[in-house]
Amino acid sequence: MSSLAQLGNSMNTPQGLLFIIIVFIGYLFLSGFAIKKAMPKEYRGQTLVIFALIYISIVFLLITYSFRKSGQVTAAMLPRLWIFGILACCVYLLINILRKKESRDPESGSFKLPLLYITASIIYVAVMPLLGFFIASFIFLVASILMLHYRRWFIIMLISIGWIAFNYILFYRLFFVSFPQGFLLNL
Amino acid sequence: MDMVNHLIQGFSSLFGIIPILAITAGVVFGIWVGAMPGLSPSMGVALMLPFTFRMPASISLIMLTAVYLASNYGGSITAVTINTPGTPSAIATAFDGYPLARQGKAGWGLGVSLVASVVGGFIGIIILILFSKPLAAVAVKMHPAEYFSLALLGLTSVASLGGKNGIKAFAMALLGLLLSTIGLDPISGVKRFTFGAIELFDGFNFIPALIGLFALSEVFERLETKLPNTSGTLKGAKAEGEWPKIRDYWKLKRVTIQSSVLGTVIGIFPGAGSAIASFLSYDLAKRTSKTPETFGQGNPEGVAASEAANSASVGGAMVPLLTLGIPGSASTAVLISALMIHDLVPGPMLFSQQPDLVYGLFASMLVANIIMLFVGLLGSRLWVKVTLIPQQLLIPLIISIAVVGSFAVKNSLFDVFVCLGFGVAGWLLKRYGFPMAPIVLGLVLGNLAEASFRRAVIMGGFGVFFTRPASLILLILCVVFFSLPFIQAHRDKKKANS
Numbered sequence: 001m002s003s004l005a006q007l008g009n010s011m012n013t014p015q016g017l018l019f020i021i022i023v024f025i026g027y028l029f030l031s032g033f034a035i036k037k038a039m040p041k042e043y044r045g046q047t048l049v050i051f052a053l054i055y056i057s058i059v060f061l062l063i064t065y066s067f068r069k070s071g072q073v074t075a076a077m078l079p080r081l082w083i084f085g086i087l088a089c090c091v092y093l094l095i096n097i098l099r100k101k102e103s104r105d106p107e108s109g110s111f112k113l114p115l116l117y118i119t120a121s122i123i124y125v126a127v128m129p130l131l132g133f134f135i136a137s138f139i140f141l142v143a144s145i146l147m148l149h150y151r152r153w154f155i156i157m158l159i160s161i162g163w164i165a166f167n168y169i170l171f172y173r174l175f176f177v178s179f180p181q182g183f184l185l186n187l
Numbered sequence: 188m189d190m191v192n193h194l195i196q197g198f199s200s201l202f203g204i205i206p207i208l209a210i211t212a213g214v215v216f217g218i219w220v221g222a223m224p225g226l227s228p229s230m231g232v233a234l235m236l237p238f239t240f241r242m243p244a245s246i247s248l249i250m251l252t253a254v255y256l257a258s259n260y261g262g263s264i265t266a267v268t269i270n271t272p273g274t275p276s277a278i279a280t281a282f283d284g285y286p287l288a289r290q291g292k293a294g295w296g297l298g299v300s301l302v303a304s305v306v307g308g309f310i311g312i313i314i315l316i317l318f319s320k321p322l323a324a325v326a327v328k329m330h331p332a333e334y335f336s337l338a339l340l341g342l343t344s345v346a347s348l349g350g351k352n353g354i355k356a357f358a359m360a361l362l363g364l365l366l367s368t369i370g371l372d373p374i375s376g377v378k379r380f381t382f383g384a385i386e387l388f389d390g391f392n393f394i395p396a397l398i399g400l401f402a403l404s405e406v407f408e409r410l411e412t413k414l415p416n417t418s419g420t421l422k423g424a425k426a427e428g429e430w431p432k433i434r435d436y437w438k439l440k441r442v443t444i445q446s447s448v449l450g451t452v453i454g455i456f457p458g459a460g461s462a463i464a465s466f467l468s469y470d471l472a473k474r475t476s477k478t479p480e481t482f483g484q485g486n487p488e489g490v491a492a493s494e495a496a497n498s499a500s501v502g503g504a505m506v507p508l509l510t511l512g513i514p515g516s517a518s519t520a521v522l523i524s525a526l527m528i529h530d531l532v533p534g535p536m537l538f539s540q541q542p543d544l545v546y547g548l549f550a551s552m553l554v555a556n557i558i559m560l561f562v563g564l565l566g567s568r569l570w571v572k573v574t575l576i577p578q579q580l581l582i583p584l585i586i587s588i589a590v591v592g593s594f595a596v597k598n599s600l601f602d603v604f605v606c607l608g609f610g611v612a613g614w615l616l617k618r619y620g621f622p623m624a625p626i627v628l629g630l631v632l633g634n635l636a637e638a639s640f641r642r643a644v645i646m647g648g649f650g651v652f653f654t655r656p657a658s659l660i661l662l663i664l665c666v667v668f669f670s671l672p673f674i675q676a677h678r679d680k681k682k683a684n685s
Contacts, residue, residue, distance in 0.1 A: 012378070012380065012381065012382055012383070013382060013383045014382055014383040014384070016382060017382040017383075045618065045619045046619035046620060046621075049615065049616060049619045049621065053358065053362070057365075060365065060380060063379075063380055064379075067372075067377045067379065068375065068377050070375050071374070071375065071641075071645065072644055072645065072648075073640070073641045073644045073645070074375070075372040075374070075375050075377040075379060078364075078368065078636075078637045078640065078641075079365060079368045079379065079380075082361045082362075082364045082365040082368070083365060085357075085358075085361040086358055086361045086362060086365065089354050089355075089357055089358035089361065090358065092354055093354055093355065093358070096354075102620075103352070103620055105618075105619055105620075106618065106619075106620075108411075108618075109411030109412045110411060111411065113410040113411070114407040114408075114410040114411055114614065117406070117407065117410055117582075117586070118407070118607070118611055121586055121590075121607055122604075122607060124590070125590065125600060125603050125604060125607065128600065129600070133594075137587060137590075140583070140586075140587070141583050141584075141587060144582070144583035144586065145579055145580060145583050148578070148579035148582065148583075149579065150577070150579035150580065155580070159580055159584070163584065163587060167591055170223075171591060171595055174234075175226070175234060175595070177594070177595045177598060178598045179594070180600070
């Protein structure tokens with residue numbers, strides 16, 4: 001197996017994925033730092049996105065070298081075609097940005113609330129196997145409504161309990177969707 | 188003349204409380220299933236199937252077909268009200284339906300989608316009745332080269348979906364195509380970009396990706412801006428916006444009819460799907476519109492084009508099913524099992540041996556469209572109230588719907604994480620001018636394009652795409668459709684400079 005194929009093979013594993021993600025985070029930090037120094041403020045965001053696309057494309061390209069070759073049209077052919085297309089678009093966009101021909105980044109709002117919600121959503125899904133779908137969903141709904149400064153408790157309870165009941169009747173009983181039960185219901 | 192007699196007999200078989208009840212139940216259930224993200228039309232038909240075992244064959248079929256028909260319309264409800272297409276075929280509906288709702292014209296979005304669906308459904312069924320046999324003969328001759336060219340034609344709509352950001356849209360379509368290659372290669376079995384995860388052997392499930400890219404990215408975008416600090420109340424809320432009048436629907440007749448015909452034709456080809464039909468019709472509507480720049484900002488023509496096509500594709504999908512016994516979609520595959528349960532063999536013999544059943548089915552589809560119109564009109568007054576729910580309640584509910592919808596597809600938490608991942612990525616990409624629609628287009632068409640391309644090359648070499656006339660014509664159309672927006676933009680720029 002060639003060295004590129006070996007590299008691709010090692011990246012196409014769970015450990016490889018972890019390595020890719022760690023390098024990606026570091027790469028984004030370094031790119032962000034470089035972009036801040038070199039680019040005008042109104043193009044920094046999209047430039048970072050383009051750099052991220054370039055990274056993803058290169059990683060995927062390396063992985064394609066590990067695909068077994070068979071037949072006239074191999075498993076790697078079309079992924080590589082798409083990857084080279086993405087890279088070409090990224091280069092074109094970067095040139096346009098340097099020439100200031102691209103539209104500017106939009107006015108940024110606050111990232112605080114979206115990041116808070118993303119974190120809450122991840123925690124909600126992560127604890128679902130532990131608490132069970134119904135308890136986790138109830139807590140998530142109440143907490144997420146409160147995070148948006150809504151304080152009518154009757155409506156909050158009505159919506160939360162109503163939603164749980166709706167899912168129980170429709171998805172759990174009628175459609176037989178196996179929601180995680182959690183340890184409480186399994187005791 | 189025979190056909191007319193059979194059709195009259197078909198209608199007369201519907202005179203009775205049981206057939207009408209069966210159609211109504213199918214329509215109501217279908218709309219419900221279609222509206223819920225995570226539940227697909229095929230799932231709705233499959234869920235209804237056990238209830239129909241003990242029914243007579245005719246009643247069973249008309250009920251299941253009503254579910255299939257109505258669920259294609261149902262997807263537009265959540266597409267318009269909360270930017271969460273309930274079915275893949277409603278993605279293009281969201282492009283203009285949701286902006287209409289944001290402008291306070293949810294009534295327009297819902298009304299146009301309903302009427303266009305009904306008209307599209309009618310036209311699809313009429314084409315099915317009149318031309319089923321000759322169309323089936325064409326469908327069965329489709330070579331993989333033509334399927335690839337058709338998929339490529341679908342991808343050319345990225346040029347118009349991207350608006351001013353043509354290259355960004357193209358990059359996103361390519362990203363969608365790349366993401367569609369994740370999983371086991373269908374031809375050689377190679378594990379592509381699976382990173383050792385069994386859950387990725389089938390690639391990303393489409394529904395969680397769709398919900399994340401559309402619904403969650405929109406939610407995160409809204410959270411960035413300051414939400415109205417209102418306690419809000421549902422009590423005393425008025426219906427948002429006005430409803431279209433008959434003359435408004437009449438103004439959309441050209442786009443509705445053209446999309447219905449195109450949708451039916453694409454629905455005929457097994458595997459092509461209602462999503463491709465709706466995308467292509469949307470693109471064609473935009474190209475032929477007098478105001479193409481308004482597409483994506485709340486143009487009712489966009490809603491009409493998408494909905495008419497996806498409903499008309501149902502009639503098209505029934506062509507290979509009934510005439511050849513070939514299911515054109517997952518839903519028709521379930522319908523085949525329903526036919527077999529009742530000892531019916533779909534194919535040319537069904538028409539000659541059981542004309543009453545076949546034409547009764549055609550008649551029931553026409554009646555189902557009428558019932559869908561009434562149910563939709565009554566229901567729309569209710570659906571529109573969703574847009575009046577305060578953001579503080581709606582946003583958590585949308586996230587909850589996204590979680591449930593993603594989980595329900597395969598009972599997998601992995602899909603929920605995929606949904607969240609696509610939501611975050613979609614939010615960031617959209618923020619910096621990278622449109623979402625082309626990613627979805629790439630995801631939808633990627634597998635079809637690649638599998639057809641490789642099969643075609645295996646069967647006939649690389650030249651087959653140019654030696655087969657149908658494929659060559661489609662490829663020429665691709666080049667023309669793709670380059671037109673760029674040529675137009677270049678001309679506009681020259682004009683502006685001079």
